Amino acid sequence: MIKRLVDFFGDEGYARSRRRLFYIVLALIVVADFLVPREHAEYLWDRLPGWSAVYGFGSCLLLIFVSKFLGHQGGLMRREDYYD
């Protein structure tokens, strides 16, 4: 069973159904986020349904591009023999 589950995520043949499942899950999460009760909202964003989805997506992009910028333009990334 585990092998079949892992194969589902790896094999090229499942790519379509994988993608479809992924987008359905994303849509369900956003819908659910609109439906859940929000009692004690401490911060502004606690009151916004869908905030965490936007923040997650934004964080992901920010981290990728800021890090790669620091790595390439900031000189953090060096050849592997840099210390040799």
Add this chain to the structure above:
Amino acid sequence: MIEFVHPALLFILGAVPIPFLKGSIRKTYLVLIPALAIAAVLAMEPGSYGAGRFIGQEILFAKVDKLSIVFATVFTIMALIGMVYALHLSQAGQHVAAFVYVGSALGVVFAGDYLTLYLFWEGMAFASAYLVFAQGGERAIRAAFRYLMVHLTGGVALLGGIVLHGLAAGSLLFGPIGGGALAGTMDTGGYLILAGFLLNAAVPPLNAWLTDAYPEATVTGAVFMSAFTTKTAVYVLARAFPGTELLVWLGAVMALYGVIYAVLENDCRRLLAYHIVSQVGYMVAGIGIGTEMAVNGATSHAFAHILYKALLFMGAGAVIEVTGRRKLTELGGLYKTMPLTVALYMVGAFAISAFPFFSGFVTKSMVIAAAGQDHRALVVLALTMASSGTFLHTGLKLPYYMFFGTDRKLEAREPPRNMLVAMGIAAVFCIVIGVFPEPLYALLPYPVAFEPYTGVHVTESLGLLMFTALGFVLFLKALDPENTISIDTDWFYRKGARAFLWLAEKPLARYEKAVSNVSDTLALPLLHGTARAGLRVDLNGVDAAVNGFARAILVGGGALRRLQTGVVTHYALAMIAGVIAAIAVFAVVWQ
């Protein structure tokens, strides 16, 4: 019924027979000792044990309270998992080092005074360094030396702090320093102790030793290392510096620092090591906030972290063990041959990413909620962003490039069964803690009034994580690993050491030559004259006596030369033996 068996002694004295045991007896023994230690921790009652006096100072060998019991529980469980993972190893040295390492970590956790703490602190540094030395090869040995040097430097700072603090406070008993309401009144000793602790917690800029050395350690050694050094540091910080404002900001920065470096990293275990830095950031921030909920959060997160981080290191270790490769640019397509490893690794990845029903969900969120309750919006946002980054790397990037991605047609198979069993145990803990958090919450130092499973929390977490996944899917190309290494703060001592050597070779050597020229022309003739006079006295009287003495030294030197093998691991082993002996003496004399 014995009230208290010190689990540190169980491990440290228990390490002695390992080299003399063989085959299945040794394997049984290696599992038996951690099992006994778990029993000892479960049976122990809060209290003070082994009080005494040493050089006029109060010594408290073991102080047991709720905080130390939580850490001891997870340390002993982790020791069992780590030993199962390492069972297939034939070299006794690594087992001995692992035992001494675990024992020393437990010694720190129960230390009631700073001298005991310091002794075990150094024991940890030496024993863990051996796990890097044992890998062999120039890279590992160099990394191990750097690791040892950094930790010894940190140890010196700690010792200096202990002496100063002891003089100022009049007591060496280990307890809160300066933090909380007294913030700002900390003395130099307090700051030095804090620096020593922060170094072991891998707080930037003192973090590079971790990401430098852990990926160079042996496959099994790295699993132990990922668990103990930073988490003992979290423990001592929680004990001595709760509510220290500085820690909140260091923790928040640290959580993002590790995540940013993880984007750049190509070595699979170095990527995971940067995530130790990131995750320990949550704990450091929690301790800095210092409320009951925050300290609970930090403690429970340390508990969960040890288990899922070990699982991740075990997964990456399994890949290195069977393929011999460690770079993401050289790995890929392993899911067909290693499905069990993939599944077990992913349990750890879901746990570290804080998916609902995995351990991180019930612990990490407690730290973030405590920051929210304490009205620290910026910290909440920083830690939430780091959560997104955690899933991006350990949950998506690393498994994608290691197990899926481009098929490199590597010859692979599942790792030895003991490795899979160890990963299985850790995975079960990751899920059980996530589904039933109450037993863990009951262990925590303060009563818990936190409910992780609310509708909002579940949907928000899933939203954050799955939309991170969307970002990953859309920008996959930007994340392709590159064949590079990243400059971290170890640059200062790796390149700085070279500048020092240049200084030693060029200007200093010239200066020395000039000095020796002067001595050649002026001083030497004078000395020659005196020497000739001395020679006359010498030849007649002193020689006979000296000859006899010299012969004795020659014979002794020959014997010593045989001891000097020049093999670094032998020296390291001798150091560890010395530490064991010192601790044994310590235990016997001051009980």
